[in-house]
Amino acid sequence: xxxxxPLKSEKPSRTTLRDVAILAGVSEISVSRVMRNAPNISxxxxxxxxxxxxxxSYTPNRVAGALKNQTSNLVAVVLPSMSNDVFPSVLDxxxxxxxEHGLHAVLGVSEYDSERELRVVRELLSWSPMGxxxxxxxxxxxxxxxxAQLDIPVVQIMDVEGDPIGxxxxxxxxxxxxxxxxxxHGRGYQKFGYIGAWSERPGRSRARRLAFERRLAELGTPLxxxxxxxxxxxxxxxxxxxxxxxxxxxxxxxxxYANDDLALGGLFHAMxxxxxxxxxxGLMGFNGxxxxxxxxxxxxxxxxxxxxxxxEAARLLLSQSSEGFRVxxxxxxxxxxxxx
Amino acid sequence: xxxxxPLKSEKPSRTTLRDVAILAGVSEISVSRVMRNAPNISxxxxxxxxxxxxxxSYTPNRVAGALKNQTSNLVAVVLPSMSNDVFPSVLDxxxxxxxEHGLHAVLGVSEYDSERELRVVRELLSWSPMGxxxxxxxxxxxxxxxxAQLDIPVVQIMDVEGDPIGxxxxxxxxxxxxxxxxxxHGRGYQKFGYIGAWSERPGRSRARRLAFERRLAELGTPLxxxxxxxxxxxxxxxxxxxxxxxxxxxxxxxxxYANDDLALGGLFHAMxxxxxxxxxxGLMGFNGxxxxxxxxxxxxxxxxxxxxxxxEAARLLLSQSSEGFRVxxxxxxxxxxxxx
DNA sequence: CCAACTGTTGGTAACGTTGTCATTTGATTG
DNA sequence: CAATCAAATGACAACGTTACCAACAGTTGG
Numbered sequence: 001x002x003x004x005x006p007l008k009s010e011k012p013s014r015t016t017l018r019d020v021a022i023l024a025g026v027s028e029i030s031v032s033r034v035m036r037n038a039p040n041i042s043x044x045x046x047x048x049x050x051x052x053x054x055x056x057s058y059t060p061n062r063v064a065g066a067l068k069n070q071t072s073n074l075v076a077v078v079l080p081s082m083s084n085d086v087f088p089s090v091l092d093x094x095x096x097x098x099x100e101h102g103l104h105a106v107l108g109v110s111e112y113d114s115e116r117e118l119r120v121v122r123e124l125l126s127w128s129p130m131g132x133x134x135x136x137x138x139x140x141x142x143x144x145x146x147x148a149q150l151d152i153p154v155v156q157i158m159d160v161e162g163d164p165i166g167x168x169x170x171x172x173x174x175x176x177x178x179x180x181x182x183x184x185h186g187r188g189y190q191k192f193g194y195i196g197a198w199s200e201r202p203g204r205s206r207a208r209r210l211a212f213e214r215r216l217a218e219l220g221t222p223l224x225x226x227x228x229x230x231x232x233x234x235x236x237x238x239x240x241x242x243x244x245x246x247x248x249x250x251x252x253x254x255x256x257y258a259n260d261d262l263a264l265g266g267l268f269h270a271m272x273x274x275x276x277x278x279x280x281x282g283l284m285g286f287n288g289x290x291x292x293x294x295x296x297x298x299x300x301x302x303x304x305x306x307x308x309x310x311x312e313a314a315r316l317l318l319s320q321s322s323e324g325f326r327v328x329x330x331x332x333x334x335x336x337x338x339x340x
Numbered sequence: 341x342x343x344x345x346p347l348k349s350e351k352p353s354r355t356t357l358r359d360v361a362i363l364a365g366v367s368e369i370s371v372s373r374v375m376r377n378a379p380n381i382s383x384x385x386x387x388x389x390x391x392x393x394x395x396x397s398y399t400p401n402r403v404a405g406a407l408k409n410q411t412s413n414l415v416a417v418v419l420p421s422m423s424n425d426v427f428p429s430v431l432d433x434x435x436x437x438x439x440e441h442g443l444h445a446v447l448g449v450s451e452y453d454s455e456r457e458l459r460v461v462r463e464l465l466s467w468s469p470m471g472x473x474x475x476x477x478x479x480x481x482x483x484x485x486x487x488a489q490l491d492i493p494v495v496q497i498m499d500v501e502g503d504p505i506g507x508x509x510x511x512x513x514x515x516x517x518x519x520x521x522x523x524x525h526g527r528g529y530q531k532f533g534y535i536g537a538w539s540e541r542p543g544r545s546r547a548r549r550l551a552f553e554r555r556l557a558e559l560g561t562p563l564x565x566x567x568x569x570x571x572x573x574x575x576x577x578x579x580x581x582x583x584x585x586x587x588x589x590x591x592x593x594x595x596x597y598a599n600d601d602l603a604l605g606g607l608f609h610a611m612x613x614x615x616x617x618x619x620x621x622g623l624m625g626f627n628g629x630x631x632x633x634x635x636x637x638x639x640x641x642x643x644x645x646x647x648x649x650x651x652e653a654a655r656l657l658l659s660q661s662s663e664g665f666r667v668x669x670x671x672x673x674x675x676x677x678x679x680x
Numbered sequence: 681c682c683a684a685c686t687g688t689t690g691g692t693a694a695c696g697t698t699g700t701c702a703t704t705t706g707a708t709t710g
Numbered sequence: 711c712a713a714t715c716a717a718a719t720g721a722c723a724a725c726g727t728t729a730c731c732a733a734c735a736g737t738t739g740g
Contacts, residue, residue, distance in 0.1 A: 014410075014489060014490065014726090015489075016725095016726055016727085017726065017727065017728095018726080026689080026690090027689070027690045027691080028690090028726090028727085028728095029689080029690065029691080029727090029728075029729095030688090030689060030690075032726095032727065032728060033689090033728090036728090039687095040686090040687055040688060040689090041688080041689095042687085042688065042689090045688080045689080057485070057486070057489075059462055059465065059466050059486070060466060060726090060727080061407075061466060061468070061725090061726050061727070062463075062466040062467050062727095063403055063406045063407045063412070063466075063467060063468050063725085063726080063727090064407050064695090064725070064726035064727040064728085065726080065727050065728070066403045066695095066727090067401075067403045067404050067407050067695050067696065067697085067725090067726080067727070067728095068694075068695050068726080068727045068728045068729080069695085069727085069728070069729090070354075070695070072403070073463075074446070074467075082428055082429075082431055082432035082435060083428075083429075083432050085425075085428075087428075088422055088423075088425075088427075088428035088431075089422075089423075091422055091428075091447075092422035092423050092449075095422060095447060095449050099449065099460075102463070104446050104447065104448065104463060104464065104467075105446070105447045106414065106444050106445070106446050106447075107431075107435060107444065107445045107446075107447055108444065109432075109435050109439065120439075122399055123402075123413075123442065123444060124444065125399065126399050126400060126401060126402040126403075127402050127403060127414075127444075128401070128403050145397070146397070146399070149354060149355075149397075150354065234630050234631075234634070235630060235631040235633070235634030236630070236633060236634045238634070239634050261630075261631065264631060264634065265634050268634050268635050268636050271636045272636045290574050290575060290576070290601075291574075291575040291601065291604060291631065293575070293576060294574070294575030294576045294578070294579050294604065294605045294608050295608050296608050296611045296612045354696090356695095356696055356697085357696065357697065357698095358696080366719080366720090367719065367720045367721080368696090368697085368698095368720090368721095369697090369698075369699095369719080369720060369721080369722095370718090370719060370720075372696095372697065372698060373698090373719090376698090380716095380717055380718060380719090381718075381719095382717085382718060382719090385718080385719080400696090400697080401695090401696050401697070402697095403695085403696080403697090404695070404696030404697040404698085404725090405696080405697050405698070406697090406725095407695090407696080407697070407698095407725050407726065407727085408696080408697045408698045408699080408724075408725050409697085409698070409699090409725085410725070
C-alpha cells in the first residue's frame with residue numbers, strides 16, 4: 001500500500017541513515033552525527049534521532065563508513081598458526097584490548113608459509129584496517145611496501161631481535177636460551193641434548209636452539225645431540241623423541257625442549273621409564289604453560305607472557321600514531337620446577 | 341624532487357581501478373572484470389590490464405566492493421572465549437576451510453556474556469559479512485532478528501540439542517554424558533563425584549553434568565557430590581578440587597570432570613598422593629586433549645572433534661544457500677585410557 | 681542596531697567498486 | 711551483401727556513509 005507499483009519485488013534491504021532521517025524528520029547527516037556522538041548536537045535532535053533509530057533498529061553500515069573514511073575499526077592480525085598453543089593466548093590478549101576500544105580482529109593464518117602470508121596480508125589490507133599485527137620480524141619487501149602504501153600502524157609480535165617495521169613487542173629468544181643454558185649448566189648438568197619438532201619451522205625456536213648451542217659451547221659443555229622431529233609438536237612426539245635421543249645417547253643428562261608440550265612428553269616418558277628426574281636427567285621446557293605447573297614434578301621452564309604480549313601489541317597499535325614506534329622487550333621468567 | 345609544488349600535501353592515496361584503467365588505456369569496468377575473472381574477456385584486454393595492475397601493484401578495495409555488493413568475503417565468528425582450549429581448535433578448523441575459499445574470519449569474543457555477545461554481533465554484522473558462526477544454540481530474539489534482517493547464512497557450533505537458527509554442528513553433550521555414566525558404571529565404580537570449574541558458565545558443561553547426574557540416578561548409583569570451582573578451569577584447579585572433594589567424601593571411587601585440564605590435574609594429584617588409579621579411583625575427562633594421551637597413565641576421556649567441528653561449520657556456511665539448513669551431529673569417541 | 685561570533689543543522693560531493701544497461705566489433709548466415 | 715547474433719567493451723548510476731562547506735538562528739558587545 002505504501003509503495004505503489006512495486007513491480008520488481010522490492011528487496012527489503014537494510015535500513016539506512018536515510019530511513020532514520022525521514023522518520024525523525026531531520027537530515028541524513030544529522031543522523032550520522034548523532035550515531036557517531038559528534039559534538040554540537042542539541043538534545044532535541046539527539047532524542048528525535050535516537051527514537052527513530054531504535055524504532056527501526058538501525059545499525060550503521062560500517063562498510064560505507066570505511067569507504068568514505070579510508071579506514072575502519074578492523075585490525076588485521078596475521079599469525080603463523082592456530083594449532084600452536086602460543087598464538088591463541090596472544091590472540092586472546094589482542095582481542096581483550098581491541099574489544100575495549102570497539103575494534104575487531106580480522107584473522108589471517110600463514111601456516112609459516114611466506115607466500116601464503118603475502119596473500120593473506122594483501123587480502124586483509126584490502127579491507128582498509130586501521131592497523132596490522134604481524135608475527136615475527138622477517139617480512140618481505142613486498143609486504144613492507146603494501147603496508148607503507150596504506151600508511152597504517154604496524155606491530156610485530158613475538159620477537160624483538162631484528163629490524164622492526166613499526167613497533168614490536170616480544171621476548172628476546174636468544175637471551176632466554178642463554179639464560180636456560182646458564183641455569184642448567186649451573187645446576188651441574190654436563191651432557192646436553194635438545195629436542196624440537198615440526199622440522200623447526202623458520203620461527204623463534206631455531207633462534208633459541210642456536211643461542212642455546214652457542215652458549216653451551218662457550219661454557220665448555222657443548223651440545224651432545226639434538227633431535228628435531230618432523231611431526232608437529234605434541235607431548236606424544238616429545239615422549240618419542242626423548243626415548244629415541246636417550247637411547248642413541250645414553251650419556252645425556254639434561255634435555256632442553258623447544259616448548260613445554262615436548263618437555264612434558266619427555267617428563268612422562270621419564271616417569272614411565274623410571275628415570276630419576278632431576279637426579280639422572282634434567283628437563284626444561286619453554287613457554288611456561290599452565291599444565292606444566294600441575295604435574296607431580298612441576299616442569300622447569302621459561303615462562304613467556306603470551307597474553308600480555310597480545311595486550312601490549314594492541315596497545316602499541318592504538319598509541320602508535322601519537323607516540324611513534326616502540327620496541328617492547330617483555331621479560332621472560334625462568335621458573336624453576338622440580339625437573340632440574 | 342619528484343613532486344613539484346605539492347602545496348596541498350598530495351595524499352598519495354591508494355591506487356584504484358581508475359589508475360590501472362588509465363595506464364592500461366581501458367575503462368575502469370574492464371579492469372574490474374579482469375580482476376574478478378569475469379567471463380568474456382579477451383586475452384589482449386586481460387594482458388593489458390594485468391600488466392598495468394602489476395606495475396602499480398594494485399590491490400582491489402574490498403570495502404568499496406562490499407558496499408556495492410552488499411556482501412563481503414568476511415565471516416563473523418563469535419566465540420565465548422579464547423582462553424578455553426576448545427575454541428582455538430574450532431577456530432583453526434574454521435580458518436582452514438575459509439582460507440581455501442578466500443574468506444576471512446572477523447572475530448568476536450563474548451566472554452559468556454549475552455549482553456556483550458549482542459554488542460559484538462551487532463558490530464560484526466555492520467560489516468556485511470557473508471555469513472556468521474555463533475556458539476551454542478541459545479541466542480536472544482534480538483540477535484536472531486538482526487541476522488534475519490541481513491538474510492545471511494548462520495551456523496551454530498558446539499551443540500545440536502535445541503532449536504538452531506540455521507545450520508548447526510556439534511556433539512550431543514547429554515548423550516556423551518550418558519555414555520560416560522554408562523561406561524564408568526560398567527567398569528564397576530559406585531560412588532561418583534563430579535568436578536567443574538569457573539562457576540560453570542552457562543555452557544555445555546552444565547548440560548553434561550545434568551545428564552550425567554540423571555543417568556547415574558537411573559543406574560542406581562546417584563552422584564555422591566560435586567565440586568564446582570569458582571576459578572577458571574585449569575590443571576591446578578583440577579588438582580585442588582580433587583583433593584578437596586576427596587577429603588570431604590573419602591568414599592568416592594570415581595570422578596568425572598568437566599574437561600581434560602581438570603581431569604589431568606586430578607590425575608596428577610592422585611599420583612602425588614599415591615592414590616591407586618584406576619584401582620581405588622577412576623578418573624574421566626572430557627574433550628580428549630592431546631596431552632592426556634601422553635601421560636604415564638593415559639587419561640580416559642570423551643574425544644570431541646573440535647577441529648573438524650570448525651571445518652564442518654565453515655563448510656555448512658558455504659553450502660547453506662544451495663543446500664539449506666542442516667544439523668550435523670558429529671560423533672564423539674569414548675577413549676579408554678588407563679585411568680579407569 | 682549591526683557586526684561578529686558560537687552553536688546547530690543541512691546540501692553536496694565524494695569514497696572505489698560493480699550491476700545494468702548500452703554500444704561496438706567481428707563473425708555468421710540466408 | 712545485408713541481416714543477425716554473440717562476444718567484448720564501455721557509460722552511468724548506484725551502494726551508505728561522512729568531510730567539507732554553507733546557512734541559519736541566537737547571543738554578545740560595541
